[in-house]
Amino acid sequence: MSNEKIIEYLQRAVNMEMTAAHQYQLHAHTLDDWGLTKLATKMREEMTEEIGHSDRFIERLMFLKASPELAFDKAPRKAETLPEMFKSDLEDEEEAIQVYSKAAQHAAEVGDIGTRVLFEEIALDEEGHKAWLELQLDLIERLGEKTYAAKLISFDEPEEA
Numbered sequence: 001m002s003n004e005k006i007i008e009y010l011q012r013a014v015n016m017e018m019t020a021a022h023q024y025q026l027h028a029h030t031l032d033d034w035g036l037t038k039l040a041t042k043m044r045e046e047m048t049e050e051i052g053h054s055d056r057f058i059e060r061l062m063f064l065k066a067s068p069e070l071a072f073d074k075a076p077r078k079a080e081t082l083p084e085m086f087k088s089d090l091e092d093e094e095e096a097i098q099v100y101s102k103a104a105q106h107a108a109e110v111g112d113i114g115t116r117v118l119f120e121e122i123a124l125d126e127e128g129h130k131a132w133l134e135l136q137l138d139l140i141e142r143l144g145e146k147t148y149a150a151k152l153i154s155f156d157e158p159e160e161a
Helices: 004-034 037-063 082-109 111-143 145-152
Strands: none
Touching: 004 037, 004 082, 004 111, 037 082, 037 111, 082 111, 111 145
């Protein structure tokens, strides 16, 4: 079994997850700055989950005797509004699902069961993120951004993740 393409997929996944983790980190700080500390806490939870994903991909690369390269797939960017934040994250989640599904299919074709299962499991996690983001965008559309945001304000100190 040739590992070259598998390693390329795993490396891309590490970079995508590193980007996602730091994007959520930037979101958390932005949301704290906006006073939306409850949503900032949620973003910190997402950041931790994405770091866990990158860790699993790094572990698999090491198992395959590859040298992981830690880098961003693209630079994290600061959102100016909640809808912009959620839409951007939704695009990233959809891209991850597409890449991870394709990677899982390739791994199956070359008989790499461990990598296939890893990509499938993380793709399912990303589908859960996608569903949550779609719900938030739907709520903003139905309630309006101000009403939606009002439920996410805490007048105490920023919450810890």
